[in-house]
Amino acid sequence: MQKVIEEIKALAESTFSVSGVEVEVLPQSGSDRRYFRVFENGKSYIACYGPNVQENRTFISFTNQFRKYSIPVPEIHAINDRSDIYILEDFGTISLLDELEKNKYNSYVYDLFKKSLRSLAQLQVVAGEGIDYNMCLTAKEFGKQAILSDLLYFKYYFLDTLKYPYDKQALLNDFDSLTDYLTKNVDQHFMFRDFQSRNIMIKDGEVHFIDYQGGMKGALQYDVASLLWQAKAELPEDWKNDLLNYYIEEVNQLLDGAIDKEAFVYQYNGYVLIRLLQVMGAYGFRGLFERKAHFLSSIPPAINNLKWFVDNTQMGIALPELDRCLRHCVSDEVLKSFESIRARENSPLVVKISSFSFKQGIPGDETENGGGFVFDCRGILNPGRFQEYKKLTGRDKPVKDFLEQQTKMPEFLNSVYNIVDISVTDYLKRDFESLMVSFGCTGGQHRSVYAADALARYLKNKFNVKVELYHHVQDAKNWIN
Structure with a gap:
């Protein structure tokens, strides 16, 4: 990914005769194409990296034809020699x-x-x-x-x-x-x-x-x-x-x-x-x-x-x-x-979601049934390896963008959702009172925090279930400060 970003910078700087352009990675859609927003001198453009060169050439050919007739499609500003990167007019973010x-x-x-x-x-x-x-x-x-x-x-x-x-x-x-x-x-x-x-x-x-x-x-x-x-x-x-x-x-x-x-x-x-x-x-x-x-x-x-x-x-x-x-x-x-089952207003179920550091150990569950899920986030690329993210957490936008766009976190969470769904659906039907879900990573700062927040949002939106969220490392730090 970093190599692609550097190539986009070089193409943009050569095309617009400027230096020091900034590149923002945009969320990936369902295809293999990756999109980026390029900033230079207060202007923005869209860069596309597409490994399918034939697909790129098709888009470029159709675009050139449409623009002859003033059809509202983007102007193509630059194409690299391999035709796997091109820079387009930016129409903004509102569809x-x-x-x-x-x-x-x-x-x-x-x-x-x-x-x-x-x-x-x-x-x-x-x-x-x-x-x-x-x-x-x-x-x-x-x-x-x-x-x-x-x-x-x-x-x-x-x-x-x-x-x-x-x-x-x-x-x-x-x-x-x-x-x-x-x-x-x-x-x-x-x-x-x-x-x-x-x-x-x-x-x-x-x-x-x-x-x-x-x-x-x-x-x-x-x-x-x-x-x-x-x-x-x-x-x-x-x-x-x-x-x-x-x-x-x-x-x-x-x-x-x-x-x-x-x-x-x-x-x-x-x-x-x-x-x-x-x-x-x-x-x-x-x-x-x-x-x-x-x-x-x-x-x-x-x-x-x-x-x-x-x-x-x-x-x-x-x-x-x-x-x-x-x-x-x-x-x-x-x-x-x-259709998803939705929690009743008086449903007793509370899903307790937390993030933690494996250095401090897995959190215990003192409820009557005890247990629950523990997911290990250490297989996801760690933002903490990069200097610009070391002092940030999984709640900061740069870290969230990194995890969503440059790691396997979306795939990881989809699997988590599918597993947890089974228990939440069953527990709601049977009026169980507690389910515990914990996410661990090395320091309890980036990956586990992001994953815990994401699951909390997901369960609230899908099941309208009560959620208690606690970050063992980050919340403790905030209390100490």
């Missing part, structure tokens, strides 16, 4: 999803959605005409094979985990019918592929697009379905309908012939379903197979999103076995199985 969560469903946010859809239409229809689809990372188009792949993703990683008996051949036949229906007489243009509110940045009241390197040729409906039906956005139905109509009007102004609105909406509903099922498959894979707590907690709202669709939407095609499977997926029985 459309952030604005929605902050302002809710007001006119300002509604206008941002309209701006997003207007620019999307221009990107797809106008700028997309000159795209070199040979640069696509996977398939050149979102056709039958790609649609079937998304459907099978849902089948293997979500539906099959429910152990629900269904007619496999009948379901595959329905998959074939749906893919034929969605690819018949489709006017294809550039498809963003992941057009969600978290990939739309807001700066000075304007929208800007990022993360379109997975794009390919496909139906217009897919991207607008992705935006309007994003589970986390939870857009009201009147917004979904009005914004879809607005998008169709924008596209009609750009195409040679007007869209057959009825046929367009029917196929749009089909692509909404494809997108919802692809998301369910992703949450199933990340949550049920990789055991990542964030994705597990995302399954209930995704089920509710799918339930509304199943109950209220028609696609103009009969898919009896798929419909039967979907109605089971959105049943109260399945939803309840994924």
